[in-house]
Amino acid sequence: MAPAVDVISVQQLSKRYGEQLAVDQLSFAVPAGQIVGFLGPNGAGKSTTLKMLTGMIAPTSGSATVAGFDLVTHPIEVKRRVGFVPESGAVFESLTGLEYLEMIAALYGIPHGGAVERIKQFIAFFDLSFETLTDKLLGAYSKGMRRKVVITAALLHNPPVVFFDEPLDGLDANAAVGFKALIQTLAREGKTIVYSSHILDVVERVCDRVIIIDQGKLLLDGAPEALVAAHGSGTLERLFTELTGGAELERRAEDFAKTFRS
Amino acid sequence: MLTRERENAVPSQSRALRRLFLMLFLRGRSARQLRVAKMPKSIAALLRTSLVVYAFIGVTSLxxxxxxxxxxxxxxxxxxxxxxxxxxxxxxxxxxxxxxxxxxxxxxxxxxxxxxxxxxxxxxxxxxxxxxxxxxxxxxxxxxxxxxxxxxxxxxxxxxxxxxxxxxxxxxxxxxxxxxxxxxxxxxxxxxxxxxxxxxxxxxxxxxxxxxxxxxxxxxxxxxxxxxxxxxxxxxxxxxxxxxxxxxxxxxxxxxxxxxxxxxxxxxxxxxxxxxxxxxxxxxxGERSARAPRARRRWLDRAVAVPPLSWWLREPASRASFLLTAAYLGRDRDMKLRVYPAVSPMLVWPVLFLLPSRHGGAAAFPVAFAGVYMGLIPLMVLKLVRYSQNWQAADVFHMVPLAGPGELCHGARRAVLLLITAPMLLLFALLVVALRHDLANVALLLPGLIAIPIYAIVPCLGGRSVPCSAPPNSMESSRRGMTMMLVMLLSAVWGGIAIAGWKFGFFGWLVFAQAIVVAVVYAMMRASVARAAWPAETAIG
Structure with a gap:
């Protein structure tokens, strides 16, 4: 059996904002078809790393290739091959859902007829009505509906690599279940998925592997069950809090509650 | 056949981008106050009023x-x-x-x-x-x-x-x-x-x-x-x-x-x-800034906690709104770009009237006109401080236990009066003295000064001057131009009445009568602002 080709390869990647080092010499590789959970506490450097790997911001040092293209020398080629759901879920609010998705399709050079067909498939999957997409401005959508449009916009061009930053934010329970099934199906189709989330039980169930970072540095990298077993933590959530100081937060929460009693 | 070709044609990226930015310009970047049926279809339709105003200003070329x-x-x-x-x-x-x-x-x-x-x-x-x-x-x-x-x-x-x-x-x-x-x-x-x-x-x-x-x-x-x-x-x-x-x-x-x-x-x-x-x-x-900009508001935070400002800003909501308005007037690029260029001509016009012209001209009228005109500064600025790119954050005002927007409007009004109107009036009074070398002329500023409370509270009617509560509106500049024209007309009439009073010896009575009328009208307007409910357009939804 031929060795799996790394679709994402990150070497010594760093990002500095003035004097603050947001990402500190991060290195990892992801083969095709893998679902990687990308974890870390607030301010750990997760979003900065994802923004670098999608070409949104330039690294200060280090290198990375995505889908075979160097991030610094061929950013447009990288962008053609990645889909990204940013944490902000930003959309142009004064466009209708259909106008927005057609605009995104045009940016990837997808012919109009093909784009509308794909959009229809996605809205059927997400249980949205075509009328909603054509008649209402995105500003009038609920948070969950807007998130579905953003996910559709990330997958519309059928990218081999997809980055999700808190994709379940705003989705209802049914949509969340459907989404989890979707990314597992996408991975089986050979797509590489990087999944950043704070909902650790979902990560534990969905991901083949987790990468935990803190203060821009790599802390752990491996299959969730193997990591949990190796540290004797019982669950991924327990392991995560032990590594990133979450246990201390539980004590502080108790202190905080005391201020209301006094 | 042609339709099928169009459906299968690879779209032009540059055309898609031009279309996108045109739509964003026509509709704005926020959709809260936008109704699909009333969306403008072209730049000319969006700017119709502005274009008429610009064509009107072009009359000067005749x-x-x-x-x-x-x-x-x-x-x-x-x-x-x-x-x-x-x-x-x-x-x-x-x-x-x-x-x-x-x-x-x-x-x-x-x-x-x-x-x-x-x-x-x-x-x-x-x-x-x-x-x-x-x-x-x-x-x-x-x-x-x-x-x-x-x-x-x-x-x-x-x-x-x-x-x-x-x-x-x-x-x-x-x-x-x-x-x-x-x-x-x-x-x-x-x-x-x-x-x-x-x-x-x-x-x-x-x-x-x-x-x-x-x-x-x-x-x-x-x-x-x-x-x-x-x-x-x-x-x-x-x-x-x-x-x-x-x-x-x-x-x-x-x-x-x-x-x-x-x-x-x-x-x-x-x-x-x-x-x-x-x-x-x-x-x-898209990156975080390495250093947060230094907040230069500490002195104001301290000032509102002690008399006389603490007396003027007794209500916590009014005080919070005052500080918010002050912060945005001092720090926010969007707000500064909207407010200061709009205010600058209000200083220039009166000063130009005070300059000696080659035609000579009446000595007193420009001062009276300018006094009334300057009094309209708070009206103009309060209309502008309600617009902000962070307007969605104003939802927090609906979440706090406030019966209505009245106190928030008063806070913004007081910030505009203290931080913009008062310095400009002081500067203008000094200019009158410097250019006219006549302290008696300064009295002609009184009708304008007395009218300030009315002008400052008019934008608050209906609770419409809650700071940073409305998305920036591209139509606002043309409306502002028309308001300025109305304001100039009104100022000229009022200035004329003041001059008549000055000339025929009833200026003192005129000022006294005006003060009484202003006090009554102001009290009525204040009561109206206190009763104001949240405007429908700012309701969360």
């Missing part, structure tokens, strides 16, 4: 009927330069470097040059439309005036387009140079300062230029232009008009060549040579 083509063209280009420059300078910051847009577009396979070109294309469309609206009557003068020629029509339209390109290129280039020389850390502050300075300069220029022209010549038609005018871009494009219309002297040829070469150079620098800086700037917009 005074150049006897002027040479070059003189007429200098005037038209100078005024258009200000109009277009002001628009591009105000819009550029938001259009070129939009933080939210980074999350939507920067991970798509679009290069920065394509984004920049699409944005500038829309800015140019708007600029050219505004320029043509202002120049309609001037073109008529250029065709049918004493030295007119039909060739002025195509010549001037072409020179207007080149001038619009020059303006847009110059603004983009300035941003890129700021990025290159000063980096991201200082970019925000620099952009704000530069935009505010350029906007104020252009606004002041638009008020001062006709006055200067009127004061230096015997009449507008036979004006002899000073030599230094030829160093300014409007003279270059006027040279272009002069050459194409057929009366071109060697000097006009030289000016036209300078205009074309300068435009080409600026466009090359902005869109080719420094396009990489734009890409870097776009990326940096």
């Amino acid at each position: 005074g150049f009927g006897g002027a040479t083509i070059f003189t007429l063209a200098v005037y038209l280009h100078a005024m258009t330069f200000i109009l277009v420059g002001l628009f591009v300078a105000a819009a550029a910051g938001e259009v070129l470097f939009n933080a939210e847009e980074a999350d939507i577009l920067l991970h798509r396979p679009v290069n920065a040059g394509a984004l920049l070109r699409a944005k500038i294309f829309v800015l140019l469309q708007v600029s050219i439309l505004m320029a043509v609206a202002f120049n309609v009557l001037g073109i008529g003068v250029g065709v049918w005036g004493q030295h007119g020629s039909w060739r002025f029509l195509p010549a001037h339209l072409l020179s207007l387009t080149i001038m619009a390109l020059f303006c847009a290129g110059a603004i983009v280039l300035t941003y890129q140079l700021c990025l290159r020389w000063f980096g991201r850390e200082r970019l925000d502050g620099l952009m704000t300062t530069m935009q505010v300075a350029v906007s104020i300069f252009l606004v002041l220029g638009s008020q001062l230029l006709p006055q200067v022209m009127a004061r230096t010549g015997n009449s507008l038609g036979t004006l002899v232009l000073p030599w230094w005018v030829r160093l300014l871009p409007p003279a270059w494009f006027a040279g272009f008009d002069d050459v194409l219309t057929g009366g071109g002297r060697a000097e006009s040829w030289l000016l036209a060549v300078i205009g074309v070469v300068a435009t080409a150079l600026i466009l090359w620098l902005a869109f080719a040579k420094l396009a990489g800086d734009y890409e870097r700037g776009l990326q940096q917009v």
Whole structure:
């Protein structure tokens, strides 16, 4: 059996904002078809790393290739091959859902007829009505509906690599279940998925592997069950809090509650 | 068949981007107050009122009927330069470097040059439309005036387009140079300062230029232009008009060549040579700033906690709104760009009236007029502080236990009175004394001063001056122009009444009666503001 080709390869990647080092010499590789959970506490450097790997911001040092293209020398080629759901879920609010998705399709050079067909498939999957997409401005959508449009916009061009930053934010329970099934199906189709989330039980169930970072540095990298077993933590959530100081937060929460009693 | 071909054709990325930015311009970036059925379909439809106002302002060019083509063209280009420059300078910051847009577009396979070109294309469309609206009557003068020629029509339209390109290129280039020389850390502050300075300069220029022209010549038609005018871009494009219309002297040829070469150079620098800086700037917009800007409000925080401000701002909601308004007036680029250029002509006009003119003129009327006119500063500013790019954050006002927006409006009103109106009035009173050398004239400011509480509370009626609670509205500038005209009319009438009182010896009684009327009306308006419910348009939904 031929060795799996790394679709994402990150070497010594760093990002500095003035004097603050947001990402500190991060290195990892992801083969095709893998679902990687990308974890870390607030301010750990997760979003900065994802923004670098999608070409949104330039690294200060280090290198990375995505889908075979160097991030610094061929950013447009990288962008053609990645889909990204940013944490902000930003959309142009004064466009209708259909106008927005057609605009995104045009940016990837997808012919109009093909784009509308794909959009229809996605809205059927997400249980949205075509009328909603054509008649209402995105500003009038609920948070969950807007998130579905953003996910559709990330997958519309059928990218081999997809980055999700808190994709379940705003989705209802049914949509969340459907989404989890979707990314597992996408991975089986050979797509590489990087999944950043704070909902650790979902990560534990969905991901083949987790990468935990803190203060821009790599802390752990491996299959969730193997990591949990190796540290004797019982669950991924327990392991995560032990590594990133979450246990201390539980004590502080108790202190905080005391201020209301006094 | 044709439809199927169209369905299967690979779409043009640049066309998609141009369409996107045009839609965003027409509809704005927020949808809360937008109704799908009423969305404007074209720039002309969106700007209809503004274009009528610009065409109306263009009436001033009728005074150049006897002027040479070059003189007429200098005037038209100078005024258009200000109009277009002001628009591009105000819009550029938001259009070129939009933080939210980074999350939507920067991970798509679009290069920065394509984004920049699409944005500038829309800015140019708007600029050219505004320029043509202002120049309609001037073109008529250029065709049918004493030295007119039909060739002025195509010549001037072409020179207007080149001038619009020059303006847009110059603004983009300035941003890129700021990025290159000063980096991201200082970019925000620099952009704000530069935009505010350029906007104020252009606004002041638009008020001062006709006055200067009127004061230096015997009449507008036979004006002899000073030599230094030829160093300014409007003279270059006027040279272009002069050459194409057929009366071109060697000097006009030289000016036209300078205009074309300068435009080409600026466009090359902005869109080719420094396009990489734009890409870097776009990326940096999405980054967190390394150093948070220093908050310079500590003294105000302390001042509101002690008398007399603590007495004036007893209500916590009013105090919070006061501090919010003060912070945005001092720190927020968007707010500063909206407020200070709008306020600057309010200082210039009264000062111009005070200057001795070649016609002589009444000594007292300008002071009375200016006093009333200055009293309208809070009305104008309060109409503006409700707009902010962070308007969605104002939802928090609906979540706190407040019966209505009254106290929030009062806080904003007090901040505007204390931080903008009072310093401007003081400055103006000093100018009256300095220019008129007569303390008695200062009394004529009283009718304006007494009216201030009314003018300041009018925008609060219906709870409509909650700070930072409405999305920026591109129509606001044209409405502001019309409000200014109404304000000037009202000021002239009121100033006339004050002068009559001064002349016929009942000024004291007039002021006394006005004070009583103002007190009664103010009390009624205050009660109305206290009862005001949340305006439907700001309700969360």
